[in-house]
Amino acid sequence: AQSVTQLDSQVPVFEEAPVELRCNYSSSVSVYLFWYVQYPNQGLQLLLKYLSGSTLVESINGFEAEFNKSQTSFHLRKPSVHISDTAEYFCAVSGRGNQFYFGTGTSLTVIP
């Protein structure tokens, strides 16, 4: 079975500062890893994913995440956040069995 831990439930950060949202997973099989973003009163949107290949993956709006197999982590980072990045972020793991397991989410608040 798989599980996902997001240790930080809330992360406040000043505008233009860097941010890291932490995600650790447990799995006995090879996994696919995902980050989703949810803006207020909306559904979840895929932000980025790791399926195979390069362990560093990037999104179109400046976020990146690195798959670290030895530490079973997939932390999300951005070097400079904007007000518009304020949202809930969810890490998810799929064990190729077509079932997804989600973390409890991290609420990112960007402070002007």
Add this chain to the structure above:
Amino acid sequence: DAGITQSPRHKVTETGTPVTLRCHQTENHRYMYWYRQDPGHGLRLIHYSYGVKDTDKGEVSDGYSVSRSKTEDFLLTLESATSSQTSVYFCAILSRDDEQYFGPGTRLTVT
């Protein structure tokens, strides 16, 4: 946008009444999912389907049933709604690239 719609978008119902939520997709995806989202719990899988008439339980399936008689529709039924089922319900599909795409959600309140 993976062509996923959910209906209704909002519903208030009384304890003990049956409720059916509908998820509709337009792109012929095989896998469909129902999740509920609650503060502090993230998203939890209720049921999923891997084809017409093929469904399986998720981690929080008690009190819920599902049906899939057509590829495009996945129905979630609360046979007798309880206040603990007040939540936001999301439907999702699995794309051919092994990504999940979500519908806009249904906010259900059980009074």
